[in-house]
Amino acid sequence: MQNQAKNLINKLGLDPRLLGMIGALVAIWVVFGIFTDGRFLSPRNFFNLSVQTASVAVMATGMVFVIVTRHIDLSVGSMLGFIGMAVAALQVQVLPDLVGLGHWSVWIIAVIAAILMGAVLGAFQGWIIGYLAVPAFIVTLGGLLVYRGAMWWVTEGQTQAPLDTTFRLLGGGAEGTLGESLSWIFGIVAALAAVALMLLSRRNKANHGFAVKPAWAEGILLAIAAGGIMGFVWIMNSYPISKGAMKRMTKAQGIEYTDGMVWNHGVAIPVVILLGVAIVMTVIATRTRFGRYVYATGGNPEAAELSGINTRWLTVKIFALMGALTGIAAVIASARLNAVDVGLGTLDELRVIAAAVIGGTALAGGAGTIYGAVIGALIMQSLQSGMASVGVDAPLQNIVVGVVLVFAVWVDIVYRRRAGA
Amino acid sequence: MDKQTPLVDMRDIHISFGGIHAVDHVSVDLYPGEVVGLLGHNGAGKSTLIKILSGAYQADGGEIYINGEKAEIHNPRDARKYNIETIYQTLALADNLDAASNLFLGRELVTPIGTVDDDAMEAETRKIMAKLNPNFQKFAEPVSALSGGQRQSVAIARAVYFDAKILIMDEPTAALGPHETQMVSELIQQLKTQGIGIFLISHDIHDVMELCDRASVMKNGELVGTVDVNDVTDDDLLGMIILGKRPEGVTVQG
Ligand SMILES: Nc1ncnc2c1ncn2[C@@H]1O[C@H](COP(=O)(O)OP(=O)(O)OP(=O)(O)O)[C@@H](O)[C@H]1O
Numbered sequence A: 001m002q003n004q005a006k007n008l009i010n011k012l013g014l015d016p017r018l019l020g021m022i023g024a025l026v027a028i029w030v031v032f033g034i035f036t037d038g039r040f041l042s043p044r045n046f047f048n049l050s051v052q053t054a055s056v057a058v059m060a061t062g063m064v065f066v067i068v069t070r071h072i073d074l075s076v077g078s079m080l081g082f083i084g085m086a087v088a089a090l091q092v093q094v095l096p097d098l099v100g101l102g103h104w105s106v107w108i109i110a111v112i113a114a115i116l117m118g119a120v121l122g123a124f125q126g127w128i129i130g131y132l133a134v135p136a137f138i139v140t141l142g143g144l145l146v147y148r149g150a151m152w153w154v155t156e157g158q159t160q161a162p163l164d165t166t167f168r169l170l171g172g173g174a175e176g177t178l179g180e181s182l183s184w185i186f187g188i189v190a191a192l193a194a195v196a197l198m199l200l201s202r203r204n205k206a207n208h209g210f211a212v213k214p215a216w217a218e219g220i221l222l223a224i225a226a227g228g229i230m231g232f233v234w235i236m237n238s239y240p241i242s243k244g245a246m247k248r249m250t251k252a253q254g255i256e257y258t259d260g261m262v263w264n265h266g267v268a269i270p271v272v273i274l275l276g277v278a279i280v281m282t283v284i285a286t287r288t289r290f291g292r293y294v295y296a297t298g299g300n301p302e303a304a305e306l307s308g309i310n311t312r313w314l315t316v317k318i319f320a321l322m323g324a325l326t327g328i329a330a331v332i333a334s335a336r337l338n339a340v341d342v343g344l345g346t347l348d349e350l351r352v353i354a355a356a357v358i359g360g361t362a363l364a365g366g367a368g369t370i371y372g373a374v375i376g377a378l379i380m381q382s383l384q385s386g387m388a389s390v391g392v393d394a395p396l397q398n399i400v401v402g403v404v405l406v407f408a409v410w411v412d413i414v415y416r417r418r419a420g421a
Numbered sequence B: 001m002d003k004q005t006p007l008v009d010m011r012d013i014h015i016s017f018g019g020i021h022a023v024d025h026v027s028v029d030l031y032p033g034e035v036v037g038l039l040g041h042n043g044a045g046k047s048t049l050i051k052i053l054s055g056a057y058q059a060d061g062g063e064i065y066i067n068g069e070k071a072e073i074h075n076p077r078d079a080r081k082y083n084i085e086t087i088y089q090t091l092a093l094a095d096n097l098d099a100a101s102n103l104f105l106g107r108e109l110v111t112p113i114g115t116v117d118d119d120a121m122e123a124e125t126r127k128i129m130a131k132l133n134p135n136f137q138k139f140a141e142p143v144s145a146l147s148g149g150q151r152q153s154v155a156i157a158r159a160v161y162f163d164a165k166i167l168i169m170d171e172p173t174a175a176l177g178p179h180e181t182q183m184v185s186e187l188i189q190q191l192k193t194q195g196i197g198i199f200l201i202s203h204d205i206h207d208v209m210e211l212c213d214r215a216s217v218m219k220n221g222e223l224v225g226t227v228d229v230n231d232v233t234d235d236d237l238l239g240m241i242i243l244g245k246r247p248e249g250v251t252v253q254g
């Protein structure tokens, strides 16, 4: 029986670690589902989970590259706060005078500013690490303090609110989704794209005369991928929008609201952003020279250098990318809260690092996947939300998350040793 | 051969690490189609000398001429521009990547849209490995899963794949079995006929006598001398390596 399962996994070409993570995730969901009489497994909760995970998961994809190259970035939480505050101040205090309150370009300027700020700050840290050879731990520890302090100076500690209405859509909420029809279209396109990609890669392999999976195995994988995507969309499309929000939205669209009218949320915009980021980062990691150099440098920095890779410049690029992703995460986090106070992003660096590490990124360098980090972020968020929903108080939540982190990494180490990798 | 311009001419190279003169004013040269053996005891400075040529180290002083022109080699990328390829003693492989990724590291084959073409690289790797080490089959595993000899085969494949004009081999057969060693010897002979110049570092006097045209011997960072292998016996070479004694009655350069 056990051997049969192993055989099947082998034939399907599935990564056992991925299966382990998904198993852990499902176990967490089921356990909290039982303890909350199914509330945890409601569309509403899954929608909230997906939105709450987005910001940390976006950063975790960048942290994979940082940790793979044997660095660390402790500054992302503070940087998120600083960028969030700066961009909020931009919307509240600067842009209304410049282009007018509620102008269509406000959100675009804000998003570009956030990404640019992150990229520049990250590149600067990367330059100190790569060219001045100060350890990343120290440089980003410094960054953690500097950005948190700088955040206060932007507005002398004042909370910035409310944010631009279009900008707020990027944070999710009743309006910040694709809506029902668009979600279905999104799901179908994504499923078709996944199927097309898998078939294309299969044809390429066959053309080169390499071994390919048996057709039935490929078929099962295709069904899982397409089914998973459509299932997710279906759940998101089963979460009705509240009456209050419906009244607001129908009014805004000039539709008359009647009792009994039901609209569902659909896929939240931050989740669409996360998906986009995850796909782009996966392509970078597995399909570009830059990604190849990241992993080579993590595996053997000396060999990378001897192979002609400019590892210092690579470090600058990695931290710039991490910063840009932090900028995107800052947009999501601030838009979701519709206000930025000086606490925004506090301790996020630890959540991000934990997500990457639970997702199988090795601190010794050289190994880690983007999908792992995203699932890692989802596991962390599920644990936290689950505990909150069964009434575990905050201090105990921290204790549990801390223990789980250590336990998960230990399991990963044991697994690696067994697998001989 | 003497009238030609040397392919490589390293003059008066010196470098020290914290007071230790690892290479102490050494001059060696290499002509097209020639194999020059670099010999010496452990720590004599052989690897350090060739790492200066391959761009891994920056010399404290001295000059390098390639085809008679002064060359500026500040890093491994510069060396590659001069078609210098190196098999490092440490192999310099990224253990977490597979053979093909290592072979093409820094010079990946790309698709028309600019993404790395792993399938094409694996196909090329299969071709070259079929020539070098036909038993090699582990194309999908990371090289950490390979044996020492298999790893060495990958490092050799990487150096010879890219049309090197100057090839540096730092103990290339140290981990190889007799059959694989034989194949590398044949490879060296074949590369010679293509006009490639090779620096071969080896502790095996027999190999050196068989494969090399000349031998440069180092001791404690200094050059003992360079001799034509046809002029000397095994014992002469051993004397140079162990005692630093230049053989009598033969022309010794340097
Ligand atoms: N990066 C370094 N830092 C400090 N010392 C070094 C370094 N590289 C080499 N050395 C020293 O320089 C000297 C020459 O070393 P090298 O590796 O060139 O010897 P070798 O002739 O290649 O020896 P072997 O036959 O053992 O490979 C040694 O004393 C070594 O300790």
Ligand SMILES: [Mg+2]
Residues within 6 Å of the ligand: B046, B047, B048, B089, B170
């Ligand atoms: Mg050596």
